[in-house]
Amino acid sequence: MQYTRTDSRRTASKAGGGRSVVDFRSRMAEAITRGDYAAGEYLPTVRELSRRHRLACSTVHRALQSLAAEGLLSAESRQGYRVRPGAADPMRGCPVAYVFSAAEDPQPVGVYHRALLAAFQGAAVERGWTLLSTVADPGAGGAGAILERLRAARTGGLVLDMHQLGLIDALLGSGLPAVLVNSWREDVAMDTVMQDGQQGGLQAAAYLAGRGHRKVAWFGPMADTGHSLDRFGGALLGLRRAGLPAPEEHVTVYGSAPAELDERARQLLSSGNRPTAVLALWQENALALSRAAAELGLAVGRDFEMVGWCREEEYEESYAPRFRPGEVPPTVVWSAEAMAEAALDRISLRRADPERAALRIKIPTRLRE
DSSP states (O other): OOHHHHHHHHHHHHHHHHHHHHHHHHHHHHHHTTTTOOOTTTTOOOHHHHHHTTOOHHHHHHHHHHHHTTTTTTEETTTTTEOOOOOOOOGOOOOOEEEEGGGGGGTTTTTHHHHHHHHHHHHHHHHHEEEEEEOOOOTTTHHHHHHHHHHHHOOOEEEEEEOOOOHHHHHHOOOOOOESSSSOOTTSSSSSEEEEEEHHHHHHHHHHHTTTTEEEEEEEOSSSSSHHHHHHHHHHHHHHHOOOOOOOOEEEEEOOOOOHHHHHHHHHHHHTTTOOOEESSSSEEEEEEEHHHHHOOOBBBTTEEEEEEEEEGGIIIIIIGSSOOOOOOEEEEEEEHHHHHHHHHHHHHHEEETSOOOOOOEOOOOEOO
């Protein structure tokens, strides 16, 4: 957020405060934008500030009025002056925090989140920002402890990669500019950036229908998260568009352990009514099907086809090599870098205009064969 300090100085001078108003306003603006006062925090009273800085109350009041006109503070009746959400400036060293819930990843920072975090770190560096990653563990002091850590770090914005409504509500209550990434919740009105699951589901279903498959199965979660609904809805629409019935459902739980996924995959592929094609629109689900096929003496592409899902950035290095040679399935891919750029753009816009309407932004997908 760019603050027009020259105009504010003129305003302060015209108000009759002279050099003292301009100097105090500049010192307070410096303290606020570098995060000395957290978003949503009330400043000390005018009387207390005048005592600390040995200034007349009228001088302090004019300076704070100038900062409120500039957008750094809000003047609240009978309460005082409060720091606005966009005040702490990432360009002045106030980090943007990337926060995900420990409940959604069994590792301190799991493989999936490490890759996504790397994309956000790269996008932040490009802007000259600092990115702070933190695990939101509800069992370690609750939301209050998380907020204290964020305030102590002078955080200037939040990227939330989580699904728990209680945590989301608590962090939104901090007043910091925030964006939800990698999923969505229909009961939360906030900026959201996610993969276009509906588009990916459509692409996957269209591919299998175009290959002549009439017996397609769904192997993945359906209602655990917003993006599971998105992907299943797109796949269902794609099959219906091709004149095919809804997929046979083999529902798994989001975040299932590999052993559980492997067992469910074996059950699907060893069935006497085995499908000819499978929609496996989660990376680990597609890999579980590959492992189960190897155990059962089946070959992906020969005995059944499937469509997988992964981030574009990890396809070559850590996705394709995990399949047997010649059995890498067609895969829906999306860009984590594009997600990071879009999310940080929304943080910037939210800092500049906290009241702007919330948007849901979808990152395009493509089918990689």
